[in-house]
Amino acid sequence: MQEIKFNHVTFKYPDSNKVLIDNQSFVLPTNKWISIVGHNGSGKSTVVRLLNGLLQPSKGKILIGDLEVNEQHLETVHKLVGMVFQNPENQFVGSTVAEDVAFGLENYNVAPEEMPTIIKQALKSVGMIDYEDSLIADLSGGQKQRIAIAGVLAVKPKIIIFDEATSMLDPVGRESIMKLLETLHHDGGYTIIMITHDLNEAELADHILILDQGKVVANDVTKKVLSNHQLLRKLQLTPAAGEQIREKLIHAGIKAPQEYITTGEMVRWLKQKLN
Numbered sequence: 001m002q003e004i005k006f007n008h009v010t011f012k013y014p015d016s017n018k019v020l021i022d023n024q025s026f027v028l029p030t031n032k033w034i035s036i037v038g039h040n041g042s043g044k045s046t047v048v049r050l051l052n053g054l055l056q057p058s059k060g061k062i063l064i065g066d067l068e069v070n071e072q073h074l075e076t077v078h079k080l081v082g083m084v085f086q087n088p089e090n091q092f093v094g095s096t097v098a099e100d101v102a103f104g105l106e107n108y109n110v111a112p113e114e115m116p117t118i119i120k121q122a123l124k125s126v127g128m129i130d131y132e133d134s135l136i137a138d139l140s141g142g143q144k145q146r147i148a149i150a151g152v153l154a155v156k157p158k159i160i161i162f163d164e165a166t167s168m169l170d171p172v173g174r175e176s177i178m179k180l181l182e183t184l185h186h187d188g189g190y191t192i193i194m195i196t197h198d199l200n201e202a203e204l205a206d207h208i209l210i211l212d213q214g215k216v217v218a219n220d221v222t223k224k225v226l227s228n229h230q231l232l233r234k235l236q237l238t239p240a241a242g243e244q245i246r247e248k249l250i251h252a253g254i255k256a257p258q259e260y261i262t263t264g265e266m267v268r269w270l271k272q273k274l275n
């Protein structure tokens, strides 16, 4: 699949006077893992909702390859771009796992006889094959999020958007969903777009887009974006976990250079120092 393009996109919510996205043009690669980073209210959710057609731009065009995201192509766009939200509870419609995954398929006119195989495949991809007949209410937060992801995978999208999909989980649940994303990305060939506040999570991506007050202020491969320390500090996007490690090291009498800011960078620096 070819790239994703925002061409001179302007957007304003109908009930607001503020132009939120003002004439923004940018290109995102496909078949990559992309993180969208920015503070609360910077426009991250708006950008991804424009991409999957939940919102329409006031001006400009959005293209996924040759396909223009507009009212006329909404069904194709929704099939192509799946979305997993912060709170899986908002996505469930069935009471059992299998019923819920089946519901998404019914919307796309999948023949009933094909459903059991598709449901099993999707549950297998998220490591939940043994839970087909379980009640959703009996699952943990992390398991619920996996089922929400299976529901999206069953429709066979090419792009999957995760809108802060780990933010309601505990650290263990969070890590297991991040591992699942890595597997989906490497083995499944999906384009993954992940919204996060956390640069340590963003660091796992191939590509990072940073938004600030509705404007794209960085859009490049991860290494390049994370090495622009001046910009990250200006935006106050230094990752909390990295800064905590720095403080602990200072207490231990070790001064890590200021330019190492993410946990990954900090760990690499420490390893080098210890060798």
Ligand SMILES: Nc1ncnc2c1ncn2[C@@H]1O[C@H](COP(=O)(O)OP(=O)(O)OP(=O)(O)O)[C@@H](O)[C@H]1O
Residues within 6 Å of the ligand: 013, 014, 015, 016, 020, 038, 039, 040, 041, 042, 043, 044, 045, 046, 047
């Ligand atoms: N339905 C709406 N009507 C009017 N304004 C809205 C609506 N939804 C969001 N906004 C405003 O648009 C701005 C951007 O919101 P958006 O949700 O895209 O930001 P975000 O970067 O995803 O934020 P967060 O990290 O808090 O989820 C915010 O100022 C928000 O208040």
